[in-house]
Amino acid sequence: MTDKTPTRAPFTRRAALATLGATGASLAVPGLLPGLGGTAQAQSGDPIKIGFQVHRTGIGAAYGRWYDRTSQAAVARINDMGGINGRPVELVSEDDGTDPKRGAEVLEKFANQSNCDVAFGTLFSHVVIGSAPRAAELKLPYFVVSEGHHVASGMLNRYTLQPGITDVKSQVIAMAPFVGDNLGKKVTMMFADFAFGHDHRDFFSEAIKEQGGKVIKMIAIPPTETSFTKYFPQIPQETEVLYHVMVGPAVLTFVKEMGEFFGPSRPEIFGYIDSLEAVSIDSPGLEFLEGTYFWEGNPRYAQTDQTEFDKAFREAVGVDDSGASITDPADVSTYAHMFGCWETLNVIKAGMEACNYQGPEDRQALIEAVEAMTEMPASMDHPQGDKLFNGKTHQVFGVQYISKVEDGMLKVVHTTSIEDGFYPDEVDYTTQPF
């Protein structure tokens, strides 16, 4: 097992004595005081600790597993290159159960018990939003890899940043020109009746209007649904493009039943790969996807013009050319999202090096250092592609990929520019006090 729970920081003599004292004083409640972190000051040889909130259980577990593998690989690479400011990096992983309450508790554990320098991780927006207020109160920098619009919308706070993955609003806006120009103007949207789906609904219908197109029907699917055929008849016959974005374990059923519904006479279909993340494209029943289009955050199949960075990234994480685990070809990764963990960890490293981070007292300097970042060119630190970080909104913007299913593989047919996904700033976190 590579993801063992962290070993505790070695105690200094003084801290150990203080701890003993505290333990003595609280003998009245035995059993309440496991693993006192104490107040050990970081020494120069001590590792920099990055608290990693991970969806090990709950609905996000499929993502969590790959977020974990990617993060472990990124930290291994950072340590191979000499760590951060000469100190090794240690990933302190805690399961958040894909639950906002547990997520907040885990942040407290990072800040107050395992003495982490920063916190990082997680995909599901409700966990991020439930945790973020605690990050601000604990004054713990919290780097999220969620692709939600919550950071850039101004809902969160100065301690929460998203420097590794483009937010959904930008992704969606960048898709509209391609859909409008190449697939059709009359769009029907089917989306999960979740905040995530609503973001797609609102941002895309806005963006397609600017392309002279129109959303003619929106079908929200209740998140508890397991069978979808009954919703397809609501799709108007004049639909030119069907835009779908679903999440959760029932997504494969959704896509399969969509195929059974349409048969050979289907409109153009454009979907978010979220509908099929961690699911193999050649699963039984998905044959009809041939010729349909997908947004991909990062192309799952190695393309003919693959960059050396993508190649090395795959190798480091242990993913083959079709986006599956090297050891088990049936184990498909969440390739469109997990690069965000890798890139975020490299941003943390760059930020800590820029402000010569020594310990928790430098946390604000770290945030300012990251806020000062702008261009992040494609490199081994940023294998997904070029990025531009907006320090005011704490959000990064990157290129997006649109792939077509050909011969059972996803082939990139269009790469958006970073500018395609721009929208006016909605917040300036740099004006907020720490």
Add this chain to the structure above:
Amino acid sequence: MLASLEGAVTAATLALTAMGLSLVFGVMRVVNVAHGEFYMLGAVIAWFVSTTLGTHPAIGFVGALIVAPVLVGLLAAAADRLILARINYDPERTIVATIGLLYILQQSTLMTFGPDARPVEPPFNSRIALPWWRQGENGLEMFYPWGLATTSYKLFIIVAAVAILIGLWVLLTRTRIGLVMRATQADREMATAFGIPVERVYAMVFGLGAGLAALGAVLIVPVQQAHYLMGADPLLLSFIVVIIGGLGSLPGTIIAALLIGMSDGIISVFFSPTLAKILATLVVAMVLVFRPQGLLGKASA
């Protein structure tokens, strides 16, 4: 029309799962919160069987159809002997114990099977399209519109579920086992007095109930996928079906399964889907509020 066919597929598997719960409830008077997890196990075992056998999907499917219910049934019977029998089927303690069981089963599955949704190939599957007529340039013309289609496998689910339910009915009304079960249900003390090994009957009923849930899952898994969290929805729906149908009333359970399976699809034609779910949930709750004994239950439930 298509919506009602979909409803029938939902109703068919629901009837099997709910029947399992109803049996357990009727005979043993306990609420099995882990019932949904037995369903989930059925689907997961189906995946294991069909991938290990790995030949034609039909062989794997038939294998799963036999192996999954038997394994799950045995597991449930063991849980009954080890846990439920020891707490003497106290209603509240049973709920906690089965919640514990739910956690155990879910977490074990996560650790072995993993967090991904995994598909199982149906033994056969062809799309059956239905033609439709419209007023075209040359008068009435026939065409195949979107959506007017179903698959042969979905029809098979309905047939299979009906066959299994008939089998169950025969088992309960025409065999000695059924007689013993019904006797235990009617009066536990009396049954004991007549020398019926009540404990063994209980284990058997608990196993049979879980097996039925697993069977429902094996049937549906080629349409949906096996996933370690898939047990929650069937559990809720089965609960509702069992209560609406009237506790322990098997025909009531089937009618309620049809009602729930169909109502969902039909209401969603008129309202936004989430609103439809809210309304359907409230309607069912109101049925219970104003007819607490269920549709076919006896007045003093």
Add this chain to the structure above:
Amino acid sequence: MTAATRDAALHLGVLTLLAGLWFVLPTYHSGNLARIMVLAVYAMGYNLLFGYTGLLSLGHALFFAAGMYGLAIAMQQGGWSAAPGFLAGLIAALVVSGVAGALALRTTGVAFMIVTLMFAQAGYLTVLYFGAITRGDEGFVIPQAARSLAGIDLTTPANRYFAALILFGAVFLGLAWLVRSPFGRTLIAIRENEARAKMLGYDTHAYKLRAVILSGTISGASGAAYALLFGYAGATFATVQYSIFPLLWVLLGGAGTTIGPLIGAIFMFYLIDLASGVTDAYMLIAGVVLVLLTLFAPQGLAGTLRNRVWPWLP
């Protein structure tokens, strides 16, 4: 020592201990305890209905969420400050539990469980349906600046801890008094034998309805306090899982004891927190512990204490 002074000594002692713990516990654990006290209020509300009145609800998340959203929406959309926001949460929970109770109490036993479960499910879906306001599953943040009460910033660890303690103490003492009062004794009589209570001339339906409303409002107070103290409201808290939690806490701690809910909430929290440090499979451990407890401590921890050591435990 009379029963009354012994009761008072026990309850005040618990509160004194909790207040004292703030000064000795390290930050992490005092933070946990603040959260546990808020959730213990939820458990105590649940216990009033389940432990003392004998009604098993599977839908208390509805009331918890009503309190949470009552406060959060009033503060976020209405721009209210914390005190009237908290009141809005209480009123929301009061109204919801009044309506749900009046309907659900027409049923008994398992049907009551299912009806409450379905009401809660409808409530959860309603939160999603009004996503424009609630942000559905994602939820929303209550700004740190707004989270202060009478000029006291509730986002500092100490203020949060003592705010949680005050709420907990008020409910704890209130319920301890209530269950010894004629009203509480009637509820217990209903739990033990409703037919007999009815025969003695009690309008049991009215008593049960009052119990549901009180229980729901206390649960709502916990939800509102959670949103206020931890700055977040989300649909997760309206899911079935959050209806099952108070049942577990109460059963573990001891149903029908005043101290049980707190013990259960502490036990469950640290069970998961410690187990998750040892293994990813902490839910497995939690499951095994639940099964073992039902086998060997069926009355819960406090209930077992009452049976074996202190028969006077309230």
